[in-house]
Structure formats: structure tokens, C-alpha cells
Amino acid sequence: MTRSTGNVRLKAARVAAGFNSQQDLADALTEHAGRMGIRGLSVGVRQVRRWESDNPPWPQPDCQRVLVHLLGQSLETLGFTPPWGADGPKSDPVRPAQVAGGAGLSLSLASVRSTSAPQPATAGSDFRSVTKSHRRLYWSVTPTKLHPAVMAHATLGCALIPETAEPTRSVIAAALAETYLLAGRIEFFDLREPSLAHETFLLALQAAGEADDSLLGSAIIAHMAFIPGWTGDRDAARERMIAARTYARRTSASAEFLAWLDAVEAECETRCGDTRTALNLIGHAEDVLREGNEHASPEWMDWFSPARLAAFKGNTQLLAGHLPQARESLLDALETMAPGEEKQRTVVYGDLAAVEASSGNTEEACSYVGEALDQLALTWYATGMDRVRDVRRALTPHQHERCVRDLDDRLYDWSTTVSALSR
Template identity: 80%
Template sequence: MPRPTGNVRLKAARVAAGFNSQQDLADALTKAASHLGIRGLSVGVRQVRRWESDSPPWPQPDCQRVLVHLLGQSMDMLGFTPPWGSDGPKPEHIRRAMVGGGAAALGLAVVPGQAVAAPQPATAGADFEAVTRSHRRLYWSVAPTKLHPAVIAHATLGCALLPETTDSTRRTLAAALGETYLLAGRIEFFDLREPSTANDTLLLALQAAGEADDALLGSAIIAHMAFVPGWVGDRDAALERMIAARTYARRAPASAEFLAWLDAVEAECETRCGNTRTALHLISHAEDALTAGNEHASPEWMDWFSPARLAAFKGNTQMIAGHLPQARETLLGALDAMAPGEEKQRTVVYGDLAAVEATSGNPEQACKYASQALDQLAITWYATGMDRVREVRRALTPYQHERCVRDYDDRLYDWSTTVRALSR
């Protein structure tokens, strides 16, 4: 029988970099992690032995970053294959970035002995950040299918610019790149209903935030990642990510609003997992946090949360818990408190109000609220809002022969709405 050769690519890269034994590489990786600011990463010889085996496991993101940094090659060149396969059905921006090993994708790979060029002026970070800020504002009014390609193109530019910057310019650009990938991930999850792609994009966002050493941005990204398992009822995975998000938030001055939002995210995950009592307790804690406040201001990029948004979270949970009168009151209050520019969230609230009325045996009022949601969706598409509208129609099944429901069906299943609704 021929003797297994193992991961010869990693072995060759190790020896070429001057590490004659697996222990030497393990020690060097642990030391490099500390220099890169990666806290608590310790690589042992057993881990290196597994990486050099015939079936090397796909390393965790921090390990990927250190391997690429130390050995100067991308993950595929080091003999690793991602769990989804190098030719898996990934969007191009994810496939290039993730197969490249994260750090290389963000321009962080450094060949030993090779200096990093930095031809970009000190203004590059602020200039890149200005476009990121514009995309953030455009999210609330531009159709997601139009905005998403522009955001991804901007992220690609950021990856190209990052190795050409240093010091504060590099940190500014990396933070803006993290926010750009966060926006792309939000569009993919909430607007385009592509949770798997969103999770991978958010991982790129997290790596960029790490390069900027921006703990609060990292917390926001991880909390968004909790939505992915939370919405499919995987409570353990969602709560694990929320623990990580709260840990990162403790490392930075977090505003009361930010901490309340973390409670709201966890509450939504608990609601999706059927734990409405726990969710309502978390929302109550968030309300107390907002009332008490603290001395810290929220970051500029946190434009997705407000007391009205928290009320919308609460009303949805109350509805699912069967507290219909309370849900109606809460949702109407949230609707009244919403500011101009919150149209996407308004569609969700209209949908929840419609569901409350359908469950309460008021089909005519349910159809009225659902039609208002459709009015807004015709102006600003939002997949999450459309999901609510579809849930309402299922709740109206007992009344489907009534005139108001038939009229609503005519509206729901016009040509444009039908194509969008049935493509999800």
C-alpha cells in the first residue's frame, strides 16, 4: 500500500518558510496571532498535524488569517478546501474571497521579507468612508437589487486599497470596508433572502472589523450573524453568536441604544425559536436600558434601531405569544412613532397589524393593513415585509371567500407582485 502523503502543500510552505517541524510552525503561529492582535489564539502541534493530514479540516477564520500572514500563500495554495467546495455555488464575490482565505481576500497576506506598498495618500481612508456613508443612506430608498452590486463593487475596491495603506488611514479604510460588507450582508439577508450568502459576507465584514480593531463594529456584525440561525430555529447557534456579540460590546464604549439593540436581536431569535416569554423579558430589559441611558453615543453607522423599532420587535413577539390586544396597541404605537425614512420597517408593522386582525377574526381590517403594506412595497421592496404579507394571506384562509379577501388577492397577485412573491 502506498504511504499517505498528507497535505504536501502546507508541508512545503512550512519548510520553505524556515519551520522545520510542526512544533516550530505551531509556536510561530501562536506568536504571530499575538502580534496581529488576535487575543487568546493558541495553536498546538496536534492542530498542525491535522492540517498536514490527508484530509485537513477547514481552519477557523483567525487561524486562516495567521496562516496566510505567516506563510504568504492563500488557503487553497496551502492545500485547504472550504466546506462548500472550491467550485460550490457561491456568488463570485464570496467565492473569490472565501476560497482566498479571508485575510488574503482583504489584502492582508504578506509574503515574509516583502514590504507592503503604501502609495495611497492619507485621504484615501476618508474618501472611501464617504462612499460607504452614502451607500448607508441610500439603503433606505434604493431598490436592493440596484444597490447591492454597487456596494459589492465598493467592497472590492476596498480590498484592493487596503494593502496600499498604513496606520490610521488603514484603520479608517478597514472600518469602512467592514461597514460596507455589513451593509451587503444586511441586503442579502433582509432584502434578498439569501441567508447563506449573507453569513459568508458578514464573515468578511468581521475580518475587516478585526483589521480595524473596531470591537463595536465587530459586535454589530456578529449580532447580525445571529439572525441567520435564529430565523430557522437553531437556538444554540444563535445564542452562541449573541454571547460573542455581547463580549465584543464589552470591549468598547457601547451606548444604551446599542445594548438595547442586542437585547432586541436576541429577543427576535428567541421568538423565532418559540421562546416568547424569554423574548419579552429581553425586550423589557432593552426598554429599561433605553430609559436609563448612559454617557456613550451610538456609532454613526447604527441607523437601523430606535425606540419605535424596539416597539415593532415587541409587537411581533406579543402577537406570536397570542397577546393580541397588547400587540395591536404596541404596533399602532410603533407605527405612529416611526420617522420618515423608515418605510421598510413600516411594511413589517403593517403586516404584523394585519396578522393581529386576521387572528382576531377581523378579515376586513386585516386586508386593509395588508394592502397598506403592499402600497409601501410597491415603492420600496423589502423581502422581510413581503414575508409578513404572505403570512397574513395564510392566516386569512378561513375567510378566503369573502369579498375583502378576494379583492386583496387581486391586489396581491398582480403580475409584478406575483413574480416577486413566488420567487422567494
């Protein structure tokens, strides 16, 4: 019976560098990360053991940097196979990010070689057409059903890139970046998996780099700012927004795109407790939209509009305690929303309910929650359901009133309860 030898390349490099045990290497990597200025990275012996196994996972981005710097060899030389390679070992063909733990930005797809026949020039437009379809389906298909299809499409894109030449390669890379961006949006906003979304956004950013698409890169980084922003990590969110704005300056960004960057930063500042800065950013976004410019927004930017900006504004005003202004902004958002914005409509209903609850208008608050539940029954959106739950908690002092009890009958009927708990 043949005995497995594991990743002998990494083991040989470890021993050659003077680290006789896996624990020695783990300790050295943790210490070296600190000297490199990488905060909070701790490598355990279990991780090193996985790297020296038969199917070593692609290391996390920070781990990549430390491994390469400490051992003086590339990841491929150390026995790791990039997730982009069609022939590399993958225990899960649907999710490269889970297998690989995220792709590093230094990885060059140009170094990947394929033994398959070259793809025709039509492969780019064919792959991109499916990406466009998934983008439209996001607004109507249940997230848990759409996500596997999107990730499977991303796997196909990873396999196609090594088999194509320019300009088809760039077309596929850009569509792949959009695909990973969509998957990350589902993971963050719909499935509430921020750590998973972070890894997916990294893959999206790498693909955008292969396509040399700075605007798409800016959009991806701005989405990544939501992750620390929603947990109150202002410094990390601001750092990512600086990077997003830097990428946007490298290309011709539309007024709508620049206003969206303001709105993203405003939401992060709101979540971090600085509503004054957030309102200033929203005011600037409104000015940018009014001034306009000659640049058109990219086709893939289907998540923002003046109505969405009004919704951002209303939420910030609500949290700042400016209730009459919040009510006005949110009602304006509802009136100006176009067909296809149903997911955001549930959030606006939830915020309007919160305004009325804070104003002591219990019946009006329950009415808006009912509107949100009606919409959630048609188009599920975890962010919208979060707003509903927040309002119900705010109504606890009034839970014996008839309208609140009727609301509970709606909120905890069979279909809503099973739907919420299953997600």
C-alpha cells in the same frame, strides 16, 4: 502546448504528509476535524481537487483551521492566495466571498504586500464617504441594484488596504467592515440568501478586526446571530449573542446599542419558540433606553430606534398570543416611526394584519395588508412581503369573502406578481 500543473504546493505537502491520493487527504481532514471538536465538517475529494487546481479558492474558515493543523503549514505556504491581496487570482472581482468561500479570522492583512504606490492620506475619507452614501441609499434603492455596487466598493477596499499606512489603513478597514455589513444585511433581509450573508459577515468581521473596532465587531456578530436564530437553532444563536455582548463590553456602547442587542436576542428567542424569554429581554431593552447613558450611538447604526423596539415587541406579543398588547405596541411603532423607516413600516403593517386576522377581524386584516402592499410598491422589502404572505395563508378559511378576494386581486396583479417572483 504548456500543461497546467495546478497547486503544486498543496500537492507536495499532501504527499509529504503521507496522503498519496486526494481522497486520502479528504478522509483525513474529515476525521481530524472531529478530533479538533469541529462538528459537522465533511471534506470531499471534489473539494480537495478544487484546492489543487490552478486557481484554488480560499478555504472556508473551519477548513482553514483543519488544513493548517493537519499539514503544519500556513495557507499561503500551501498555495492559497487570500482574497485581500490585490494581485491574487480571483475568478469574480465583484465578490471575494464567493470566490474565497469566506475569509478566515486568523488572516492578517499586515502580511499582504502590494507593488502599487502608497495611497495618500485622503484615501481613507474618500473611501468612507462612498460607504456612507451606500448606507443611506439602502433605504430607498432596490436591493438587487444596490448590492452589486456595494460589493464592488468592497473589492476596492480590499485593494486599498495593502497600499495604505496608519491611520488611513484603519479608516479604510472600518469603512470596509461597514460595507460588508451592509452587503450582508441586503443578502439576509432583502435577498433571502443566509449562507451568502454568513460568508459576507465573516469578511466584515475580519475587516473590523483590522480596524480594531470592537463595537462594529459586536454589531456584525449580532447580525450573524439572526442566521441560526431564524432557523430555530437556539444554541448557535445564543453563542453568537454571548460573543456580541463580549465585544460590546470592550468599548463604550450606547444605551441604544445595548437595547438593540437585547432586541436581536429577543427576536432569535421568539423564532426559537421562547416568547417569555424574548419579552423579558425586550422589557430590559426598554429599561436600558429609559435610563440612557452619556455614550452616543455610532453613525452607522441606522437600523434601530425606540419605534423599532416597539415593532420587535409587537411581533413577539403577536406570536405569544397576546393580541391586544401586540396591537397596542404595533400601533405605537407606526406612530413614532421617523421618515426613512419605510421598510420596517411594511413589517409593522403585516404584523397588524396578522393581529386582526387572529382576532377574527378579516376586513381590518385585509386593510392592513393593503397598506403593506402600497408601501412595498414604493420600497421593496422581502421581510415585509413574507409577513404579507403569512397573513394571506392565515386568511385561507375566509378566501371566499369579498375583502379577501379583493386582496388577492391586489396581491396577484401583474406588477406585484412579477416583482415577487423575480426576487
